[in-house]
Amino acid sequence: MKLDIGGEEKFEVGLDVLWTALNDPAVLKKCIPGCKDMIPQGEDQFKLILNLKVASVGGSFEGAISLKDKEPPSQCNIAVTGEGSLGHGSGNATFSLAPQDGSVLMTYKGEGEIGGLVAGVGQRILGGVAKHLIRQFFTALRKEILAAQVSKEVA
Numbered sequence: 001m002k003l004d005i006g007g008e009e010k011f012e013v014g015l016d017v018l019w020t021a022l023n024d025p026a027v028l029k030k031c032i033p034g035c036k037d038m039i040p041q042g043e044d045q046f047k048l049i050l051n052l053k054v055a056s057v058g059g060s061f062e063g064a065i066s067l068k069d070k071e072p073p074s075q076c077n078i079a080v081t082g083e084g085s086l087g088h089g090s091g092n093a094t095f096s097l098a099p100q101d102g103s104v105l106m107t108y109k110g111e112g113e114i115g116g117l118v119a120g121v122g123q124r125i126l127g128g129v130a131k132h133l134i135r136q137f138f139t140a141l142r143k144e145i146l147a148a149q150v151s152k153e154v155a
Contacts, residue, residue: 001132002112004005004111007107008106008107009106010100011145012103013149015109016073017148018097018106022141025040027144030140031101033140045067048065048082050062050082052133059084061082061083062083063078064082066078073096074098077093080092080093081094086117087119089113091113092110092111093109093110095108
């Protein structure tokens with residue numbers, strides 16, 4: 001089953017601050033929903049261990065994420081693959097960052113392919129779950145950026 005995502009998010013930080021956060025494995029580990037571990041496998045490549053719940057079914061996944069085709073500090077492509085007790089999936093996404101009146105506008109667009117048990121919950125439900133997970137990611141990212149800014153001010 002195919003799944004498409006896309007949208008925009010505005011961040012009230014500088015471009016370099018957001019770019020740095022999006023390329024920091026420690027930040028990503030805290031922001032990716034269900035991420036239990038993110039193990040380096042090479043430059044900008046990581047093994048992921050996730051525990052996720054989709055609809056009423058939960059499970060664990062192992063996969064890989066790689067950041068590639070970087071154009072600092074404005075664009076990056078992300079490739080993800082994984083499989084686990086609920087099924088398997090893969091996807092690619094691109095995010096672009098653009099300064100906008102003292103803030104940064106992030107535009108993201110991606111597509112994925114999902115199979116196995118998880119695909120059985122249906123397109124409509126998976127679309128809602130994907131939106132929820134994306135919101136969780138951006139909420140956590142904002143918290144991590146704010147915490148880093150507060151730490152710098154205290155130091």
